[in-house]
Amino acid sequence: MDLSYFFELFLGGMTRGSIYALIALGYTMVYGIIKLINFAHGEIYMIGAFTALIISSVLGFTGMNSILILVISGVLAIFFSSAYGVTMEKIAYKPLREAPRLSALISAIGMSMFLQNYVLLAQTPDFLPFPTLIPDFKFLKPIEKILNSTQLVILVTTAVVMILLTILIKFTRTGKAMRATSQDAKMAQLLGININRVITITFIIGSATAAIGGVLISSHTGQLNYYIGFIAGIKAFVAAVLGGIGSIPGAVLGSFVLGWTESFGTGYISSDYEDVFAFIFLLVILIFRPSGILGRSQNDKV
Amino acid sequence: MSNLVKYFSLKEIKKSLVITLWFMVLTFPIMVIKVNTIENTVIWRWGYLAIIAIGSFILSTLWRYMMERKSLQAGKESKISLQQKLREMGEKNPRLKRGALAAVVVLVVAYPFATSMYQTGIMTTALMYVVLGLGLNIVVGLGGLLHLGYAAFYAVGAYTYALLHVHFGIGFWVSLPIGAGLATILGILLAIPVLRLRGDYLAIVTLGFGEIVRIILENWNDFSYGPSGIANIPRPTLFGIHFKLQQATIFIYFIMVALVVFTIFIVRRLENSRMGRTWIAMREDEIASQSMGIDITKTKVTTFAIGAFWAGMIGVVFAAKTTFINPASFTLWESIIILCIVVIGGMGSIFGVVVGAGILILLPEYLRAFSQYRMLLFGAILVLMMVFRPGGIVTNVRKVYRIDKEKTGEAE
Amino acid sequence: MVPILETKNLTMDFGGLRAVDNINFHINEGEIVALIGPNGAGKTTFFNCITGVYKPTGGDIFIAPDGTHSERINGLKPNIVTEKGLARTFQNIRLFQNMTVLENVMIGRHCRLSAGILGAILRTKATLAEEKKVVDDSYEILEEIGLTKFANEFAKNLPYGAQRRLEIARAMATDPFLLLLDEPAAGMNPQETKELDEMILHIRKNKKISILLIEHDMSLVMSVSEKIFVVDYGKLIAEGTPDEIKKNPEVIKAYLGDETDA
Known part of the structure; x- marks a missing residue:
C-alpha cells in the first residue's frame, strides 16, 4: 500500500469532514432547538459562498491585498448568511411552530427551492470560478501533494470555530439558555428564557458557520454555482444524523467519519459512486443505530 | 376589508x-x-x-x-372546502351534476381532435401527473409519510419497459403491469428498512434512496446504458396495429384518460376502506393507532407499495410517450414537483390532486414567459401554502356516513 | 379463578431511573380497580408496559381473558396486546383529530375486521356487509357513550369532555375484556365527572368489561373502585378496599403535601 496516497486520502477526508462539520453544526443546533430539519440550510451555505464570490470580485478591482479581501468577503458572507437564516426562520418556520411536523418540513423544502432558484435567476446557472484568496504557504511546499495551504486553512479554521462554539455553549449565558431550550422549550420559556431570541441566535450561529464552510470549500474547489448547497447540505445532514442529531460533538465526529468514508471510498473503490456512499451510510446507520453514534435514544412521550 | x-x-x-x-x-x-x-x-x-x-x-x-x-x-373552524361546496351543489341539483359530468366527458373526448398534437401531448403529461400525484398522495396525504424519492419508482417503470423492449422485445401492454409490479416490489423493499424512522428522517432517507437509484442508472452502463439513456422505445400499439405519430399521440392520450379514471376509481375505494382508514389513522397518530390494534408495520408497507404501484405504471407510459429515457428525467426535482402537486392541490384529496396537477403542469406550459420562474414560484407557494392554507387549494373532506335508525347504509 | 391481568415483579428502567419497581398487581374478572399515586409515581409507565408501548426490563405480565388460561404478554407489540383484549385511553388525549367521531370508533373496530385490499377494490359482498356492520356497531357504541350528535364532526372540534368520552368509546370498540383508563376525569368539571362515574359503572355492567383506571380525582376513585393499588416512586406501597386505603398511614404519608389532589 502506498503510504503517501493513504495520507493524501486521509487528509483529504479530514478536509471534507471539516466542511461537513461546519454545515452539520447548523442542522444539529437548529434541530436541537426547534426539532426541525432545516432543509434550506444548504442554501444558506451556498448564499454565503456566493456573497463571498461577489464581494471579493468587486474588491478585486480595487487592487486590494488578497488577505484583506478574504477577511472582508468572509465577514460579509457571514453577515449575509446569518441575515438570510434569520429571515428564513421568521417567514417559513416561526408561523409553523405549533403546526404538524410535516407542514414545517414542506415549508423548509419550499424555502430551499426558492433560494436556489433565486440565486439561479439573479446570478447565473453556470459554474463560476472562485478567486484564489488563500495564499500559498511556502513551508507546505515539500508536502504539497498531501496537504496544501487551503486544506491547512480549512482544518485550522474548523478547529478554531469548534473551540469557540464549545466555549459559547458551555460557558456563556446564551449557551446555557440554548441548552435549556433544547432540553425543554416550554419549561425554558416558563423560567423566563426568551425562546424567540434563542432561536434567532441559533440560526445566526448555524448560518455563520455554514457561511465559513461555503467560503472555504469554494476556495478549495475553485468554483461554485447555485446548486452546491444541495448536495453539501444533504451530506452534512447525513453527518449530523451519523453523529446523533442534536449533539454538537456528534456532528463533528459524524462529519469526519463521513469525510473519511468518502475519501477512502472514492480513492480505493470507485469515484462514480461518490455520492452513494453517504446515502448508503445513512441508511445503514438509521437502521441499526437510529440515534447516531453519540445521540441518546428518545422515546416518544405517551 | x-x-x-x-x-x-x-x-x-x-x-x-x-x-x-x-x-x-x-x-x-x-x-x-x-x-x-x-x-x-x-x-x-x-x-x-x-x-x-x-x-x-x-x-x-x-x-x-x-x-x-x-x-x-x-x-372558528368555518372554512368550507371547495370540494364540499361542489358536493352539496351536486346533491341539491342532481341534473346539474349529471350535466356537468356529461360536459366533462364530451370535453375530454373531443380535446385531442379539437386541438393540435402539441396540445394533446401537454394534456397527456398533465394526466400522467394526475396519476403520479394520486399515487404519492396515498403516501404523503393519507399516510402522512413525507416521501422524497418517488421519482425512483417512476424510473423503475420507465426502465422496465425500455429494458424489456431492448432485451426481449416485449411490448407496452405486457410491460405496463410488470413495470407497476416491479415498482411495487421496490416500494416494499424500501419500506422495510425505513419502518422505524420518524417523519424527518424518513424524508431524508427516501430522498437518499431516490438519488441512489438515479446515480446507479447513471453509472451502471452495462445495465442501464448510462447517462445517454435508451432511445427508440416503441409507442403503444393496439392489437398489433402500429400508429403513425399523430394517431399514437391521440392513442396515448386516451390511454392516460383511461388510467386516470382507473386510478381515481381504485384510490377512492381504497381511501374509504378498512385499509384506507388505517393510513389516515397512522398519519394522525402512530402510537394511538397502534394502541387501537393497527399494525403500523403493515400499514407503512402498504402505503409505500400501493403508492409505488402508480409511479411504476406511469413510468411505462412515460417511456412509451417520449420514446427516449435517461436518468436526467428522474431527479429529486421530479419527486418534488409531484410533491408540490399533492401539497398545493390539497393533501389527502383526490379532487385536489387533479386541480394541483392542472395548475402546476398546465399553467407553466401556457405561461411560457414565466416558465423560468416556475421553480421559484413553486418554492414560494409551498411556504405560503403551509403558512396560510395547510390544507391546500382543495381541503379534503371526510366521508359522511348517514345513519338512519332503521335502515343503516352509507351515503357518498 | 385466575386474575384476568396479573403482573409479577414488573420493572421498568429508563437508563438509571427505575420508573416501575417490582410491582405485583392483579385484577379479577368484573372488577373495577384504581391505580393511584402522586404525580410521577410511575402509573402511566405501568400502563405503557402492560399495553406494549414499552418493553418492561424485568418481571412478567400475564393475562387470562377467559379467567382460566394465563398467557404471558411481555414485549408484545401494542397492536397485538389490543387484539388480545386490552384497550386503553391516553392521559393526554390522542384522538385522530382529522377524522370524524364515527371514524375514530371505526378505527377501534379495525382489529376485529378482516377486509383486505382486494375486497376494498372489488367491493365484494363480504366487504360491503362488513363495512355496513362496522358503521352500525360503531354507531351503537356512540349511542351508548352519548356522542351520536357529533358522529360526523371532526374529533378535533369536539368539546373537551366529549373528547375524553370518545377516547373511551374508541377503546371499547376494540372489544376488550379489560379497559385501561388513564386519568379519564382529568380536566372535567364535577358534573362531567359524575357522568363519567355512571358511565364506568354502566360499561362494566352492560358490557362485562373489567376496568383499571389511573385517576387523581379521589371522589371518582373512591366511589367506583372496589380495590385500590397505591404506587409511589415506582413501588407498590398499599393495596386494599377504598376504606382500607383511606386509613392506611403509608398512603397518607405519600400524599402528604399533595393533599389538594385528594
Missing part, C-alpha cells in the same frame, strides 16, 4: 419601511451586483433594488394582514 385601513396608519407604514430596508440590505449583493468571474465583469443593477423595495413594502403589509386574518380565523 375594513380593517385593512389600519395598515395605512403611520405605525404600520413605519413597520413596513423597516422591513423594506431590511430586505434591501439582505438582497443587495445577490440582486444588485452581478459578477462574471470568467470575463471579469461586474454589472450593477440598481433597478432591481427599486423593485425589491416596492415589492417588500407591499408584501410585508400584506403578510401582516394575512397573519392577522389567520389568527382571527384560528378560533
Whole structure:
C-alpha cells in the first residue's frame, strides 16, 4: 500500500469532514432547538459562498491585498448568511411552530427551492470560478501533494470555530439558555428564557458557520454555482444524523467519519459512486443505530 | 376589508419601511451586483433594488394582514372546502351534476381532435401527473409519510419497459403491469428498512434512496446504458396495429384518460376502506393507532407499495410517450414537483390532486414567459401554502356516513 | 379463578431511573380497580408496559381473558396486546383529530375486521356487509357513550369532555375484556365527572368489561373502585378496599403535601 496516497486520502477526508462539520453544526443546533430539519440550510451555505464570490470580485478591482479581501468577503458572507437564516426562520418556520411536523418540513423544502432558484435567476446557472484568496504557504511546499495551504486553512479554521462554539455553549449565558431550550422549550420559556431570541441566535450561529464552510470549500474547489448547497447540505445532514442529531460533538465526529468514508471510498473503490456512499451510510446507520453514534435514544412521550 | 385601513396608519407604514430596508440590505449583493468571474465583469443593477423595495413594502403589509386574518380565523373552524361546496351543489341539483359530468366527458373526448398534437401531448403529461400525484398522495396525504424519492419508482417503470423492449422485445401492454409490479416490489423493499424512522428522517432517507437509484442508472452502463439513456422505445400499439405519430399521440392520450379514471376509481375505494382508514389513522397518530390494534408495520408497507404501484405504471407510459429515457428525467426535482402537486392541490384529496396537477403542469406550459420562474414560484407557494392554507387549494373532506335508525347504509 | 391481568415483579428502567419497581398487581374478572399515586409515581409507565408501548426490563405480565388460561404478554407489540383484549385511553388525549367521531370508533373496530385490499377494490359482498356492520356497531357504541350528535364532526372540534368520552368509546370498540383508563376525569368539571362515574359503572355492567383506571380525582376513585393499588416512586406501597386505603398511614404519608389532589 502506498503510504503517501493513504495520507493524501486521509487528509483529504479530514478536509471534507471539516466542511461537513461546519454545515452539520447548523442542522444539529437548529434541530436541537426547534426539532426541525432545516432543509434550506444548504442554501444558506451556498448564499454565503456566493456573497463571498461577489464581494471579493468587486474588491478585486480595487487592487486590494488578497488577505484583506478574504477577511472582508468572509465577514460579509457571514453577515449575509446569518441575515438570510434569520429571515428564513421568521417567514417559513416561526408561523409553523405549533403546526404538524410535516407542514414545517414542506415549508423548509419550499424555502430551499426558492433560494436556489433565486440565486439561479439573479446570478447565473453556470459554474463560476472562485478567486484564489488563500495564499500559498511556502513551508507546505515539500508536502504539497498531501496537504496544501487551503486544506491547512480549512482544518485550522474548523478547529478554531469548534473551540469557540464549545466555549459559547458551555460557558456563556446564551449557551446555557440554548441548552435549556433544547432540553425543554416550554419549561425554558416558563423560567423566563426568551425562546424567540434563542432561536434567532441559533440560526445566526448555524448560518455563520455554514457561511465559513461555503467560503472555504469554494476556495478549495475553485468554483461554485447555485446548486452546491444541495448536495453539501444533504451530506452534512447525513453527518449530523451519523453523529446523533442534536449533539454538537456528534456532528463533528459524524462529519469526519463521513469525510473519511468518502475519501477512502472514492480513492480505493470507485469515484462514480461518490455520492452513494453517504446515502448508503445513512441508511445503514438509521437502521441499526437510529440515534447516531453519540445521540441518546428518545422515546416518544405517551 | 375594513380593517385593512389600519395598515395605512403611520405605525404600520413605519413597520413596513423597516422591513423594506431590511430586505434591501439582505438582497443587495445577490440582486444588485452581478459578477462574471470568467470575463471579469461586474454589472450593477440598481433597478432591481427599486423593485425589491416596492415589492417588500407591499408584501410585508400584506403578510401582516394575512397573519392577522389567520389568527382571527384560528378560533372558528368555518372554512368550507371547495370540494364540499361542489358536493352539496351536486346533491341539491342532481341534473346539474349529471350535466356537468356529461360536459366533462364530451370535453375530454373531443380535446385531442379539437386541438393540435402539441396540445394533446401537454394534456397527456398533465394526466400522467394526475396519476403520479394520486399515487404519492396515498403516501404523503393519507399516510402522512413525507416521501422524497418517488421519482425512483417512476424510473423503475420507465426502465422496465425500455429494458424489456431492448432485451426481449416485449411490448407496452405486457410491460405496463410488470413495470407497476416491479415498482411495487421496490416500494416494499424500501419500506422495510425505513419502518422505524420518524417523519424527518424518513424524508431524508427516501430522498437518499431516490438519488441512489438515479446515480446507479447513471453509472451502471452495462445495465442501464448510462447517462445517454435508451432511445427508440416503441409507442403503444393496439392489437398489433402500429400508429403513425399523430394517431399514437391521440392513442396515448386516451390511454392516460383511461388510467386516470382507473386510478381515481381504485384510490377512492381504497381511501374509504378498512385499509384506507388505517393510513389516515397512522398519519394522525402512530402510537394511538397502534394502541387501537393497527399494525403500523403493515400499514407503512402498504402505503409505500400501493403508492409505488402508480409511479411504476406511469413510468411505462412515460417511456412509451417520449420514446427516449435517461436518468436526467428522474431527479429529486421530479419527486418534488409531484410533491408540490399533492401539497398545493390539497393533501389527502383526490379532487385536489387533479386541480394541483392542472395548475402546476398546465399553467407553466401556457405561461411560457414565466416558465423560468416556475421553480421559484413553486418554492414560494409551498411556504405560503403551509403558512396560510395547510390544507391546500382543495381541503379534503371526510366521508359522511348517514345513519338512519332503521335502515343503516352509507351515503357518498 | 385466575386474575384476568396479573403482573409479577414488573420493572421498568429508563437508563438509571427505575420508573416501575417490582410491582405485583392483579385484577379479577368484573372488577373495577384504581391505580393511584402522586404525580410521577410511575402509573402511566405501568400502563405503557402492560399495553406494549414499552418493553418492561424485568418481571412478567400475564393475562387470562377467559379467567382460566394465563398467557404471558411481555414485549408484545401494542397492536397485538389490543387484539388480545386490552384497550386503553391516553392521559393526554390522542384522538385522530382529522377524522370524524364515527371514524375514530371505526378505527377501534379495525382489529376485529378482516377486509383486505382486494375486497376494498372489488367491493365484494363480504366487504360491503362488513363495512355496513362496522358503521352500525360503531354507531351503537356512540349511542351508548352519548356522542351520536357529533358522529360526523371532526374529533378535533369536539368539546373537551366529549373528547375524553370518545377516547373511551374508541377503546371499547376494540372489544376488550379489560379497559385501561388513564386519568379519564382529568380536566372535567364535577358534573362531567359524575357522568363519567355512571358511565364506568354502566360499561362494566352492560358490557362485562373489567376496568383499571389511573385517576387523581379521589371522589371518582373512591366511589367506583372496589380495590385500590397505591404506587409511589415506582413501588407498590398499599393495596386494599377504598376504606382500607383511606386509613392506611403509608398512603397518607405519600400524599402528604399533595393533599389538594385528594
